[in-house]
Amino acid sequence: MSEIAVILPDGTELAVPEGSTLQDVAYEIGPGLGDDTVAGKIEGELVDKVTPVADGDRIEIVTDQSDEYLDVLRHSAAHVFAQALQRLYDDAQLTIGPWTDEGFYYDITGVDLDEDDLQDIEDEMQEIVEEDYDIERTTYSRDEAVAKYEGDNPYKLDILDREAADADEISFYEQAEFEDLCRGPHVESTGQIGAFELLNISSSYWRGDEENDTLTRVHGTAFEKESQLEEFLDMREEAKERDHRKLGQELDLFSIPTVTGPGLPLYHPNGKAILRELEQYGESMNDEYGYDYVETPHLFRTELWKQSGHYDNYVDDMFLLDVNDEEYGLKPMNCPGHATIFNEKSWSYRDLPVRYAENGKVYRKEQRGELSGLSRVWAFTIDDGHLFCTPDQIEREVDDIMDMIYEVLETFDLDYEVQLATRPEKSVGSDEIWEKAESQLESVLENSKMDYDLEAGDGAFYGPKIDFAFSDALGRKWDGPTVQLDFNMPERFDLTYTGADNEDHRPVMIHRALYGSFERFFMVLIEHFNGKFPLWLAPEQVRILPISDDELGYAHRLKNDLEDNDFRVDIEDRSWTLGRKIREAQTDRVPYMVIVGGDEVEDGTISVRDRKEREGNDVDPEAFVDHLVDERADKREEPDFLD
Secondary structure: OOEEEEEOOOOOEEEEEOOOEHHHHHHHHOHHHHHHOOEEEEOOEEEEOOOEOOOOOEEEEEOOOOOOHHHHHHHHHHHHHHHHHHHHOOOOEEOOOOEOOOOEEEEEEOOOOOHHHHHHHHHHHHHHHHHOOEOEEEEEEHHHHHHHHOOOOHHHHHHHHHHOOOOOEEEEEEEOOEEEEOOOOOOOEHHHOOEEEEEEEEEEEHHHOOOOOEEEEEEEEEEOOHHHHHHHHHHHHHHHHHOHHHHHHHOOOEEOOHHHOOOOOEEOHHHHHHHHHHHHHHHHHHHHOOOEEOOOOOEEEHHHHHHHOHHHHHHHHOOEEEEOOEEEEEOOOOHHHHHHHHHOOOOEHHHOOEEEEEEEEEEOOOOHHHOEOOOEOOEEEEEEEEEEEOHHHHHHHHHHHHHHHHHHHHHOOOEEEEEEEOOOOOOOOOHHHHHHHHHHHHHHHHHOOOOOEEEOOOOEOOEOEEEEEEEOOOOOEEEEEEEEEEOHHHHHOOOOEEOOOOOEEOOEEEEEEOOOOHHHHHHHHHHHOOOOOOOOOOOOOEEEEEOOHHHHHHHHHHHHHHHHOOOOEEEOOOOOOHHHHHHHHHHOOOOEEEEEOHHHHHHOOEEEEEOOOOEEEEEOHHHHHHHHHHHHHHOOOOOOOOO
């Protein structure tokens, strides 16, 4: 029997017989690992342990000690929910039920559910878990699979038509009387789901398209242990308190009124003050690393989008306009405009790299049901950067970009993970171009000794990318900064530079964003800090609280001194008690309160209180200003001024 070679997580190759499955590979590594195998990953994709491997595949073995095990368990919990539902509701029709970062969901139709019904379904699920049914994979021919759903479930037939049209063998998973079309993977039995809870009900559209049927989506979560579930539920309650939509209203940061349209946020003065600080911080880094700022309009003729490839890949998500019998489109990305600016000049290899930056507003026509606060909107701003360089400059430029990203994530105290995202199914460019681009980014990551995961098929349509996913104070993961390598757009725009050999050469285009988008990053910061922004970001940095009107003159002189040092300051001059003024400032999450009464006026001092309820009396105003200047410059730490 001929052999093939698979690549293990440490980069070593292992020879295995052709036709081996992931579990076979695990047994080749060691009998204990083979016995413990639950699932596996091929090129970053989580798959069943019986999935065959191919020559050159990068593989990982998943056991109950792996991070991915929770995804497998939650996938099985979704099947337990579906089984319980069909036991209780004969007319319930199943569509899809994947795992998610927080648990699982199942989209259903044919039954009218509300929150009061969830307890009965949970009780039935508990019986299924306690019965500890084996979860077994079985296969059918495509004709047999179609026959199971013909005339009964058009959604499963649609899955078979779209995702298994050419498959000779279709996998199902069975547990007792329940059977579901599914690729897996799953745990061995229902009893391995130690703790679960159904969380809520929402609506969805089939395939996420609002033109399709409306479905009922039941959300749930599952863990191995009850203690893990309780910890998750506590964190979920905390997340509700930190919800950026709630805090955005309470702190007067932004609004998305119905009259202006969905997914189109309006930033109020408080919110814009924070965004301006983020913009200035990004601009300071761009200046340091040699970027030139450019500006492009909000729309272009669609000829530009066709040339760049965006039209073919984004047309369904674009806002299109007919202007004097010509088609225009609001820009879904900034890169074609930057490529066009580069193309307006002739360049020598001595001029490269050329680095452009723009805080550019872009537009994506997301489905209305997917819009959610600032996390998913129609109009958002990317802190965009595009670099044009020679091939031998790639590693240095990507290293510099990653240093910028590290600084951002460390400044905001965000933990992060790194992924290398490779060619998606819908893409442009030759195999040769993609292989070259992917190997370049892989080389950068390997040379930097950085830990990273492979996200197969998750690249941009024009090139592979390095993505940074950061975790907030509650451990939730969010998409953030990105570095993307692009050999395709320079080809499409016929971008050139003159090399040392006096011949024309094709530059490499690098796309990068330090925040990802201002909207999503702002959302994360609101929830990460729970509205208690560090001093440099806080929309109101100091609030002066005169005890009575007699101290208003002194309060205004203090305000002038602080504003001369570019601090955002307000005076609480309403006829309230001091206690109420302090409570209001605490509610508004103002970093510092300056309290002035008769004694402070007489002595030329101030009393200072921060939102952590630390206090200082007889403080010299100049010393306080000096502290604020230092704290603002530091960004990352809060010096112990009042300890």
